[in-house]
Amino acid sequence: MKNSVTLTIDSQNVTVPEGTSIADAAESIGIKIPTICYHPSLTPPAICRVCTVEVEGQRTLQPACVVPVGEGMHVKTDTDRVKTARKVILELLASTVNLEEAPEIQEQIDETGADTERFEGGVKRHFEVKEDNPFYIRDYAQCIMCWRCIQVCADDVQNTYALTWGKRGLESHVATFLDEAMPNTTCVFCGNCVGICPTGALKGLIEYRSEQKKEQE
Amino acid sequence: MSSLNQFANDIRENQISRAALFWLRVFVQHAQNNVLRSDLWIKTGMEEGAVISGLNAADPAARVALLSNYDFFKAVRLKDQKSFSGKELDSLDWNRKYDLSLLPHVLESDDAIETRLEALWQEIGAVSPQDRAFEAVLENRASIWGENIPGRSLLPEILHEAQSIYDGWLSTPVLKRISRALKLPLSDIYGVTEFFTMYYTQPVGKKIIRICEDSACTMRGSQEIQKSLCKNLKINPGETTEDGEYTIEPIRCLGLCDHAPAALVNNTRHFELSLDKTDALLANTPDHPQTRNKIGGMVKIALSNINTIDPGSFEDYQEQGGLAALKKTLQQLTPEDVIESVKASKLVGRGGAAFPTGMKWQFTAGNPPGPRYVICNADESEVGAFKDRVLLDGDPFRIIEGLLIACYAVGAEQGFIYIRGEHRPSYERFVHAAAVMKEAGWLGTGIGGTDFNCHIAVRRGAGAYICGEETALMEALEGKRGFPRLRPPFPTTHGLWGKPTVINNVETLAKIPSIIIHGGAWYAALGTAESAGTKLFSVSGSIQRPGVYEVPFGVPLRHLIYDLAGGIAPGRELQAILTGGAAGTFLKPEHLDTPISYEAFKPIQGTIGAGTMIVFDDQVDLRHILADISGFFAHESCGKCYPCQIGSQRQAEILERIKQGRGLAEDSETLLELAQVMADTSICGLGQSAGWATVDAIKRWPNLLK
């Protein structure tokens, strides 16, 4: 059996098995920590940083989705510093990506009071919708770069390696080899990426077409 | 002349592309009893052709020309058995299926048609001289880049070699060839080429002209030079001339700030550009040597050989006392002795983070037995930083000696040196130095006649500042995109390939031989109580004698800026010194009498960092400097974590707007909050520190951004 670890989260004592993440430990006592990139069946990339919490003694805030609990740790999940961090990250995201079809993120925006207009006017993730295969479309203007599709396509599930990253920085995006259309890649149309995408960026073609139709009516 | 001879001649004279020969050969190889179905022919040909470089199998032109111009083939339509030959083949509907066969006269004219075609293929079809060169690289990769190194890690080197063989860029067949050779998915290779700015997957000009756009160079007119070149060549920055001769590519600091304004043409350095010397840029004929080191200082340790020995000569190095430290180490010291000595020296890392070197070595040495590595971080790419370049160019053997001593201390048998991609002359120097040392028995197995074995691999970066961050560098060395890793675990236990790894800066390692010879206490005594030894500073900007200066900690800032670097140009006043690089802080004239040391800089919030000092006189608009710096971070963010991926871009946009005179009342407050969030939540030091200079400027000049 694993050893257990006792720590405090927002001044409440909690005892959990060694190796538990701070986020899971918090959840066990009813404290919900917001997450975006985390998905229980994938290797956590820990890139969105909205799950950020304050851990006493640490210089920077810590991503609760991956940082394991430690004996005697003091964690705070709702200080001003944490709240500001979450709010600003969501403001940044909203200034870059079309979040209309990401209801969970919308909720987080409401909860944190993020001002979605604050960083308006800069470079956005701008792409035309890619409709290049009979199964799904890719609308990367809605892509939050959570890496899930790349991960399911590669080592985490499918070992197909159709997807990768193009460029870097704000220009980084999900890409195929030389940006080829899906049928010219190694893609086997398993649909795992569509299933796991948390936004409207990947969508079944039939669903997309019927939405288009509705919009026209 | 038989029609096959005619066909061969036409290929030799470029009347028809060699792809036609390829298609004929595919037919002969795959036909059963001289029959092959058209769709299978095309499918097989496309597959096989995709990995032959320089061959465009996807283009139907050669295939159609082969059929309709030579009277070799007959096609029988499957649907109705209608037969086509000669010119009729010109207008076949390829959506239908045909049984193709060669006409009797082709088969009869030469009954060993397979042999005949194979000979032709070897002669004019198969392998271009470029392919031959590249195949040799792939075949000999173990001997070129080292045995026992996982295949994937050679990807960046192989991409570099492929580009230099194939006209400066990576075509699809070349990428596919690499994918097969290294057994790597194409998407993965593409992801790497996309991350690094020096790889091209589209054709580029024969000469790529990269003119530095950072402050030391723009202050001396680099932008005017770029403009004038663009005007002459009739292109915009980032474009290639129609004749394919030139590409002009804007680039951030090249680490040649002591020779500003500076540029690279392909891998060649051009110093002190001026509007009347653009011919030398276009012809790529600089009128100066590729390395020129402007140095100075009172106590020369790391700099002691610079400009006094021939950096290509191992004899020179040894005559100046080189190798004495390694010999002493191997003959008289245990690994523990070495670590104790380095700890006693109180040497801290010179790459910016100032971590105690002896402790880093001790942590790494303390792991359970097993493979481990030492890396020399020579990726110096920060704005205004060039002190490592001077060491790399001027004294390569010292750095390798320091690296070997580090390997001995932690029990590593493999070291790496990762050199910034733009510093090709430095890379070549190291390849040469490593070869000479190996030849002389000072690298490899049984070093210096002892039982110490150690290999050193020299590697090139490819245009990504983030790969100076230690975990990103390890990813790059493993052949991946340079994404920084999450920490913990730390490299001292989980570094390169997950093994314990020491990573040290060039200057840090250059100090090691002297510490071994003279002892730790000697080195510690050179500096102040809390800042041991000497430090190199890259001084550039509005300064009379830009260069690299070595000073013991404790001398006043004034000594460095005025006595050594010559001060500000007559008639101008000192405004500020950006210390510690782009993620540093600004000191003012009132700080000139502060001693340079960690403890004296702390209360005035100065930064030592890697030792970068960019000087600004009173004519410089600091708002422009902040806009430039933040643009640098936005350009160099790897894009992994949201706060930096997006935050660095928004910061740059706000500062650019302010620079253009369109500031808003809330800007300062927004910038402060953004910087705090980036510092709190970014994965690595780039994002964490990208807002520091701006925050510092707002503190020192509260009205600057209003």
Ligand SMILES: Cc1cc2nc3c(=O)[nH]c(=O)nc-3n(C[C@H](O)[C@H](O)[C@H](O)COP(=O)(O)O)c2cc1C
């Ligand atoms: C964005 C970034 C870039 C860096 N670039 C370099 C570099 O070019 N050279 C270097 O030695 N250290 C660089 N560092 C610091 C390294 O991560 C690491 O601390 C250093 O190589 C350790 O060597 P040292 O202890 O000898 O200083 C960089 C750090 C960051 C965050």
Ligand code: SF4
């Ligand atoms: S397409 Fe969807 S799953 Fe893939 S990175 Fe973008 S948001 Fe995430």
Ligand code: SF4
């Ligand atoms: S801080 Fe910036 S450079 Fe570092 S991991 Fe995050 S995005 Fe990449």
Ligand code: FES
């Ligand atoms: S959910 Fe933890 S970093 Fe994204």
Ligand code: FES
């Ligand atoms: S080389 Fe131009 S600023 Fe450094």
